[in-house]
Amino acid sequence: MKKHIVVQKFGGSSVANIDRIKVVAQRIVESKKRNNNLVVVVSALGDTTDDLETMAFSLNKNPPDREMDLLMSTGEQISSALLAMAIKTLGHDAIAFTGPQVGIKTDKAHTKARVISIESPRIKKAHRDGKIVIVAGYQGLTEDQEITTLGRGGSDLTAVALAVALKAKVCEIYTDVTGIFTTDPRKVKNARKIKTITFEEMLEMASLGAQVMQARSIEVAKRFNMPIHVRSSFSKEEGTMIMKRSSKIEDVAVRGITSNSSEAKVTITSVPDLAGVAAKLFTEVSKKDVNVDLIVQNVSHTGLTDISFTVPQKELSKALSATKEVARKIKAGKVTSDKNIARVSIVGSGMRSHHGIAAKMFATLAKNKVNIDMISSSEISISCIIDEKHVKKATEALHKAFQLDKIK
Ligand code: ASP
Ligand code: MG
Numbered sequence: 018m019k020k021h022i023v024v025q026k027f028g029g030s031s032v033a034n035i036d037r038i039k040v041v042a043q044r045i046v047e048s049k050k051r052n053n054n055l056v057v058v059v060s061a062l063g064d065t066t067d068d069l070e071t072m073a074f075s076l077n078k079n080p081p082d083r084e085m086d087l088l089m090s091t092g093e094q095i096s097s098a099l100l101a102m103a104i105k106t107l108g109h110d111a112i113a114f115t116g117p118q119v120g121i122k123t124d125k126a127h128t129k130a131r132v133i134s135i136e137s138p139r140i141k142k143a144h145r146d147g148k149i150v151i152v153a154g155y156q157g158l159t160e161d162q163e164i165t166t167l168g169r170g171g172s173d174l175t176a177v178a179l180a181v182a183l184k185a186k187v188c189e190i191y192t193d194v195t196g197i198f199t200t201d202p203r204k205v206k207n208a209r210k211i212k213t214i215t216f217e218e219m220l221e222m223a224s225l226g227a228q229v230m231q232a233r234s235i236e237v238a239k240r241f242n243m244p245i246h247v248r249s250s251f252s253k254e255e256g257t258m259i260m261k262r263s264s265k266i267e268d269v270a271v272r273g274i275t276s277n278s279s280e281a282k283v284t285i286t287s288v289p290d291l292a293g294v295a296a297k298l299f300t301e302v303s304k305k306d307v308n309v310d311l312i313v314q315n316v317s318h319t320g321l322t323d324i325s326f327t328v329p330q331k332e333l334s335k336a337l338s339a340t341k342e343v344a345r346k347i348k349a350g351k352v353t354s355d356k357n358i359a360r361v362s363i364v365g366s367g368m369r370s371h372h373g374i375a376a377k378m379f380a381t382l383a384k385n386k387v388n389i390d391m392i393s394s395s396e397i398s399i400s401c402i403i404d405e406k407h408v409k410k411a412t413e414a415l416h417k418a419f420q421l422d423k424i425k
Contacts, residue, residue, distance in 0.1 A: 022144075022185040023048065026058040026154065026176035030193040031250035032096050033063035041191075041250060042103035045149060049109060054144045056183065058154045058176040059100055061092025066169070082127035086156075086166045089128075090116070093153035093172065101151045111149040114139065116156035116175060123157035123165045130157060130165035132174065132237075135182035152179065170231030177234045181241040188243055190230060191250035196257035197222070197229055199421040200274040205413050207422035211272065215262045218272045218366055221398045225362040226277030235259065262366065270371035271363045271419040276408050278359040280310065281333045282390075284325040285340055287350030290317040294347055295324065301339045307332040311393045311402065321350075325391065327402065330356055358390065359408045362400040363415060375399050381418040387411045
């Protein structure tokens, strides 16, 4: 029988300490007995990556990207080597590789590099020799032999990209929750596990704040139609299948609700209502590498208008300085900012065919006395920016209104 390839990824919490590494090693050996050629991608132990980042910033407020990648990629080298050792103790052969060693080539965008290609003769050779292959996640190499990392949460991307390159049957993501939930189960106790979800819904949920998987990894899975099974590394329970839209997936209007409190709002007042002003503003902001998300421009009655937009909180100071500069040049009014905002979003491909979804969302928030500051929507999601202190209440109310607590 031809052996099929399965890629498994274990997140940081699954390998947080020596005892957990032993448990994961045991689990990998059991999968191997089921006749698979295994590639196991691993994240850094527990909070290692955060700790490395903290160390860097304590030495340098603006650490060089190149050295940052050199530093941040070491966490996964540790965990992959330890995991291979643990597997060998169980009497199975394993070999650990770094990203560069298995031919993961990336572009030069340090700290958020994109995978360009994977040439992995060493993985194939190791499989022929009957070895379990362990790969350090989150890293690759540029054509100039520089080490890069793939953005936070990038081990997911390593796993999906390897699964695609090796034509694996499935990419299994082992984590500390039993799957994807209708909303964050730590915040809403009636959250339900979702059995199946489409790539586009998962992508939307991840970009809007669901923290189970890195958004870019889902983009790649979608593009190459690589099914993903998100499941717990601590239990045998079936998790959530992320897959192409099909009749296997239940038709609901709203699949899930996300919230995100990591954005801030910038407002520039009394902007002259002239052609080219918005272009000037957002050109300057983007030159500072700030990701602008939601934009609202008020209707002007007086020839002056207000423009508000949201940015990641981490990029607020850069955004503010660019905005203030433009404000001065175009003779606009004050520039203000607000960190106490949050976004609640409802997501579901079913929105395309169900009616009244937006109205129901707004009515539910109104009934709960949650004021809506900004609104945005895509084909399969609607987001409202609200006061951060209402997030929990808003999420719970929406979860109930769209009957997500009734899912079996
Ligand atoms: N260790 C990296 C991070 O924490 C990559 C990953 O865990 O996927 O972001
Ligand atoms: Mg992670």
